[in-house]
Amino acid sequence: MSNALSARFPRPQRNSLLLGLRPIQVALVIIGVVSSLTSLLAGWPAAMRMAGMTITVVCAVTAFGRFEGLPAYRWVVLRTAHVLRGLRKNQSYRANLLAPRRHGVLQLPGEASPLRILDTRSSIGAVHDPLRRRLIAVAKIEGPAHLLQNSDEQDRRVAAYGRMIAGLCQSSRIARAQILERTIPDPGDGLGDWARKRGLDVSSPAGAIYRDLLQHAAPAAARHETLFSFALNLDAVSKDVRKYGGGLAGAMAVLDSESRAFQTSFAAAGVAGAWLNATDLAASLRVAFDPAATRTLLGDLDPVDAAPLAVDATWDHLRTDSSFHRVYVVTEWPRLRATPSFLSPLLLKPGIRRTFSLVLQPVPIGKALRDARRHQVERVTDRATRKRVGQMETEEDRQLDADVAQREKDLAAGHGDVRWIGLIAVSADTEDGLDEACTEIEIAASQALLDVRRLVGQQVEGFLAAALPFGVGLG
Known part of the structure; x- marks a missing residue:
């Protein structure tokens, strides 16, 4: 008897640009770094520096975070599209019978x-x-x-x-x-047809049991x-x-x-x-x-x-x-x-x-x-x-x-x-x-x-x- 065949699946390939990061992640990292450096070195007012640092944090979370099993940047795109479809009432479909x-x-x-x-x-x-x-x-x-x-x-x-x-x-x-x-x-029609073709007598004990099984099990089959x-x-x-x-x-x-x-x-x-x-x-x-x-x-x-x-x-x-x-x-x-x-x-x-x-x-x-x-x-x-x-x-x-x-x-x-x-x-x-x-x-x-x-x-x-x-x- 031969040994069972087996195979190993390759790992999913990613289109990375730098150190395993996708292009959109690299872009977000660059935006975050530029925003943080500008906020710290440009001598802006406190409110502007806070806004710059907030942009940096948002870029970092979007680039490296995960929501519901998805990268954050992908999740944001899907959530935005979902909200827009809801506003346009495109989430439901009804057949036009007329x-x-x-x-x-x-x-x-x-x-x-x-x-x-x-x-x-x-x-x-x-x-x-x-x-x-x-x-x-x-x-x-x-x-x-x-x-x-x-x-x-x-x-x-x-x-x-x-x-x-x-x-x-x-x-x-x-x-x-x-x-x-x-x-x-x-629907269990095959089970019923099998019984009818063999002339099953439902008045007999075996026939009564089979009929009850059809009534309870067949609809859930x-x-x-x-x-x-x-x-x-x-x-x-x-x-x-x-x-x-x-x-x-x-x-x-x-x-x-x-x-x-x-x-x-x-x-x-x-x-x-x-x-x-x-x-x-x-x-x-x-x-x-x-x-x-x-x-x-x-x-x-x-x-x-x-x-x-x-x-x-x-x-x-x-x-x-x-x-x-x-x-x-x-x-x-x-x-x-x-x-x-x-x-x-x-x-x-x-x-x-x-x-x-x-x-x-x-x-x-x-x-x-x-x-x-x-x-x-x-x-x-x-x-x-x-x-x-x-x-x-x-x-x-x-x-x-x-x-x-x-x-x-x-x-x-x-x-x-x-x-x-x-x-x-x-x-x-x-x-x-x-x-x-x-x-x-x-x-x-x-x-x-x-x-x-x-x-x-x-x-x-x-x-x-x-x-x-x-x-x-x-x-």
């Missing part, structure tokens, strides 16, 4: 508003994002549980998954990919659903689109071709992927905003009816039709070497409605090499500056240097580079229930060796990125 509705257009809040679901002859449904020039396809992934396989099969699947992700970097055709795993309410999506960069495939006749019809033909390639990758990884059609996409979107819709959706759902009727955003959570939501971002992945199943405490946490999204953005090889060399220069400059001012080198500094060097080495060897972000959206029926669920999720995240931060001032953008498999939100 306005004429265009076929397929999704009436979504924020930057996702121009999205529309295409109704084509293809069996694959697609979401068109005209703002970013993308066409998005979504597949529902099903397969045997990873933890139930033997170690050799687990290693084979992990290797196949790695090849699929590496393939994203070989061209600029794929703008983004996303893996979304969520728990959604299950939840099921897991895994979605994979990729966004086709229409600018990068413009030549191929013209070969198929141009327009959205040509783009759909290219999308079909890319989806077949992913289908092969799914099979190699031991899972099956069924591409969602337009109706399935609409239902998936509706459930994201309104989890209770799993018990009320009957028949086909028109895409124009899939969007939420109401969204109210606050500083650290938002409310949609039937639920309250709060979004977390993974700020740091495990520092220790992690196995492929390290997310199990989070993904298998029972009794909590949550969505975990991993958004992957391939980086072109040329740009990745330039970034790696730039970070290498930054590390060398920082090392020389620390030596010049007599600052000791820490183990974290040495680890960052090793990560940057390893990244450049991997890129030079032909490996691709992917930027990823992990997001967790927690949902509950009440605000108190949301607080309790968030506490449970924070504990589960710590068991998975993740550092997570509650998003503030960006809940709508975060929810669009975490709960919708369309690759929108947060940049």
Whole structure:
């Protein structure tokens, strides 16, 4: 039996300018120093000197302080934007049911508003994002549980998954990919159908017990659903689109071709992927905003009816039709070497409605090499500056240097580079229930060796990125 595969995540890279400080921090330090020196040496009146020293203190706090897990300068920007949105009454969204509705257009809040679901002859449904020039396809992934396989099969699947992700970097055709795993309410119809097909006699003792279990447990049941999506960069495939006749019809033909390639990758990884059609996409979107819709959706759902009727955003959570939501971002992945199943405490946490999204953005090889060399220069400059001012080198500094060097080495060897972000959206029926669920999720995240931060001032953008498999939100 082979040893379990493991990997170590690199430390998050920072775009520093001097001694690990970002450009805005350096600017604030310069302003503070100039203000304090001017106040002390210019011979100003006492009131002016006090004002100058106050500016120095404010600059220092803004440059080095932290509020709610964020650098103070970033927190100030978000708080200001949040206050301005409140003054403009842009914190709430209400669907305009009386306005004429265009076929397929999704009436979504924020930057996702121009999205529309295409109704084509293809069996694959697609979401068109005209703002970013993308066409998005979504597949529902099903397969045997990873933890139930033997170690050799687990290693084979992990290797196949790695090849699929590496393939994203070989061209600029794929703008983004996303893996979304969520728990959604299950009306329990499957349990009832099982009993009816077997002619269960409810008058018998066993039948009565089973009926009581259905009445109490089925409405609270939840099921897991895994979605994979990729966004086709229409600018990068413009030549191929013209070969198929141009327009959205040509783009759909290219999308079909890319989806077949992913289908092969799914099979190699031991899972099956069924591409969602337009109706399935609409239902998936509706459930994201309104989890209770799993018990009320009957028949086909028109895409124009899939969007939420109401969204109210606050500083650290938002409310949609039937639920309250709060979004977390993974700020740091495990520092220790992690196995492929390290997310199990989070993904298998029972009794909590949550969505975990991993958004992957391939980086072109040329740009990745330039970034790696730039970070290498930054590390060398920082090392020389620390030596010049007599600052000791820490183990974290040495680890960052090793990560940057390893990244450049991997890129030079032909490996691709992917930027990823992990997001967790927690949902509950009440605000108190949301607080309790968030506490449970924070504990589960710590068991998975993740550092997570509650998003503030960006809940709508975060929810669009975490709960919708369309690759929108947060940049």
